[in-house]
Amino acid sequence: MRAITVKELLEYAIEGEHRVLAHTIYWSMTTQGIALTDDSQKLLGLPFDRDHISQLVQQNVLGMGQVKLFVVKVKADLFAFYFARNALETSAYHSRLFFQKATSIVDAERLLYKYMYLVDIDKQMMLIDYRKELLQFPAYLGHAKANDHKLYRLDQQKGMNQVV
Numbered sequence: 545m546r547a548i549t550v551k552e553l554l555e556y557a558i559e560g561e562h563r564v565l566a567h568t569i570y571w572s573m574t575t576q577g578i579a580l581t582d583d584s585q586k587l588l589g590l591p592f593d594r595d596h597i598s599q600l601v602q603q604n605v606l607g608m609g610q611v612k613l614f615v616v617k618v619k620a621d622l623f624a625f626y627f628a629r630n631a632l633e634t635s636a637y638h639s640r641l642f643f644q645k646a647t648s649i650v651d652a653e654r655l656l657y658k659y660m661y662l663v664d665i666d667k668q669m670m671l672i673d674y675r676k677e678l679l680q681f682p683a684y685l686g687h688a689k690a691n692d693h694k695l696y697r698l699d700q701q702k703g704m705n706q707v708v
Contacts, residue, residue: 550587551580561656561672563608567600568592611681613656613671617648621690625652627675628682637682642698662686664697 550569557566569587572578576590600606614634616624624642628634635646656672664686674685686695 547583547585549580550578550582550584553584553587554580558606558608559676561609563601563604563606564597566606566608568597570606571597571600609653611675613652613675615650615652615655616646617650618642618644618687622687623690624687625671625685625695626682627678627685633682637684641684659693660688661694663694 550573554566554569556562557569569578571593572587572590573580575593575596578586578590610629611627612629614626614628614631616626616634616638618624624638624646626634626637628637631649631651634649638644638646656675657670659668659670660674661668662674662685671685684697686697688695
């Protein structure tokens with residue numbers, strides 16, 4: 545069986561948004577002399593400095609998770625989903641697309657690992673995986689009813705009630 549390198553483990557951590565793991569690997573490389581080409585098993589014997597690693601995660605020195613999932617409450621049971629850097633960017637983008645003020649915006653990172661059915665592309669996937677396919681942000685993902693795992697893109701030209 546082939547050994548997993550530190551580089552492969554770091555790529556996995558970054559791609560999967562495993563912030564603590566990624567920053568732990570970064571810490572081991574910058575303070576313990578671990579190289580990207582080393583066998584990842586070498587990490588297991590290190591005396592980790594949890595306080596320093598926690599500080600790196602809090603400062604987000606690797607710049608992970610800068611694009612987040614936000615949900616805008618449109619009606620009592622209808623929500624618009626966006627990938628954006630912050631709530632202000634989400635609000636401005638929603639207003640530009642739908643000509644309505646976003647009054648309730650929630651950071652919905654907890655939904656990144658939920659499977660959603662994306663009706664316009666006829667595909668079911670986790671939103672964290674869908675984010676990897678997008679090239680530009682902010683990005684409108686679609687609308688969903690409360691407790692429904694189907695995202696519908698609404699036609700911005702015809703108004704809020706028309707499904708594309």
